[in-house]
Amino acid sequence: MPELPEVEVVRRGLARWVTGRTIDAVEVLDPRSLRRHVDGVEDFTGTVAGARVSDVVRRGKFLWMILEDADAPGDSPHVALMAHLGMSGQLLIEEPDAPLEKHLKVRLALSPAVDDDGTDLPGDLRFVDQRIFGGMFVADLEATPDGQPGGLGASDLPLIPHQAAHIARDPLDPAFSVDSFHDRLRGRRTGLKRALLDQGLISGIGNIYADEALWAAGFHYARPTDTMRRPDTRRIIDAVTSVMERALAAGGTSFDALYVNVNGASGYFARDLEAYGREGRPCRRCAAEGRTTLLRRESFMNRSSYLCPYCQPRPRNARP
Structure with a gap:
């Protein structure tokens, strides 16, 4: 999708x-x-x-x-x-x-x-x-x-x-407000990834870019939203925005011939993914810091979440 x-x-x-x-x-x-x-x-x-x-x-x-x-x-x-x-x-x-x-x-x-x-x-x-x-x-x-x-x-x-009209604004929309998003996020009382996928709260984020942004920000997908401080919210939004802008520069992510742009060309951001689809491969951030940590795939909402167990430790008060 x-x-x-x-x-x-x-x-x-x-x-x-x-x-x-x-x-x-x-x-x-x-x-x-x-x-x-x-x-x-x-x-x-x-x-x-x-x-x-x-x-x-x-x-x-x-x-x-x-x-x-x-x-x-x-x-x-x-x-x-x-x-x-x-x-x-x-x-x-x-x-x-x-x-x-x-x-x-x-x-x-x-x-x-x-x-x-x-x-x-x-x-x-x-x-x-x-x-x-x-x-x-x-x-x-x-x-x-x-x-x-x-x-x-x-x-x-x-x-x-x-x-x-029911769809929330997305992070690339000039009218998107991080402060407004933070207030609504805190009131959700759910897991962070589940909130990122909620199109009524913030739109445009799917499984691929949620995993990429969570890895970039260093948050576990089950981080309780009501524990997010304002700097934490800005950190995850900055990560989402950065990941999406890099994907745009690469023409998007194409895993097959079904997604193409208007001139029929495929995107090539898939080669730059840091977490999604990289189960069992080394975490590049850990490798750069001298650690050997393999990325993990976990079941999430009838699909998968990819994460680094070192960079993204599971919180004690995790929420699904």
């Missing part, structure tokens, strides 16, 4: 290639990918075709394109085209005459445009999804509760799709 860095890589690609362009035509090859659009294929096609993309925004793992009337640009937008990648969803920018992908579900024809260097931009935006856990749908925009922009993007509109 793509986490925040992977979705942000896709958002940045879309922002470059799609923003300012009109969706001239819509072709739905598999209606199952529109199952979240409750009004059906015809309504989806009628709403999206002819609309102009004014921005591409992300909050956590939620990604959306703000749509406006192409004949009245600048008017207050009221809908967004949301894309849920699921486990295998891909948003690809292609030339219209490029061969169609085997698992192509939705095809959007974009108006002509040129890059900064005068090069013609590809005219197809394609949603490809092998396992069909993802999908596309149109969502109404509503005011954000805090009056801040809906998420990370160029737009400063205090609007967010209704389906994403």
Whole structure:
């Protein structure tokens, strides 16, 4: 499942290639990918075709394109085209005459445009999804509760799709508040990793980046949240932010061909992982300090947690 860095890589690609362009035509090859659009294929096609993309925004793992009337640009937008990648969803920018992908579900024809260097931009935006856990749908925009922009993007509109309104802000969002997060974290009375995975508390963090951030900060996943002091909270948020920024620089984490960015390239952050998936291998921090400690995998919430038993000792008052 793509986490925040992977979705942000896709958002940045879309922002470059799609923003300012009109969706001239819509072709739905598999209606199952529109199952979240409750009004059906015809309504989806009628709403999206002819609309102009004014921005591409992300909050956590939620990604959306703000749509406006192409004949009245600048008017207050009221809908967004949301894309849920699921486990295998891909948003690809292609030339219209490029061969169609085997698992192509939705095809959007974009108006002509040129890059900064005068090069013609590809005219197809394609949603490809092998396992069909993802999908596309149109969502109404509503005011954000805090009056801040809906998420990370160029737009400063205090609007967010209704389906994403319950999702907390993520650490890369300029409107994210460490102090507010700390107060809510202390009130959870649960284990630290479980809190990091709670999308209603902080969004965008999945199993991979939670393990990486906990290793970087030196916290055990079962550290009770009500024992976190403000400097501890800032330490884990700094670790989360650092790990995600490094993942972004590497194009995200790809373990197979299902996650790619908009030009079809895989991310390579997997080679820089310090904890996740490294069971039985030496802890690099311990090795740098002259210790020989092997990383351990432990069962956690029907999945796994990877940690260093020396750098991340289990607290006596551990919480699951």
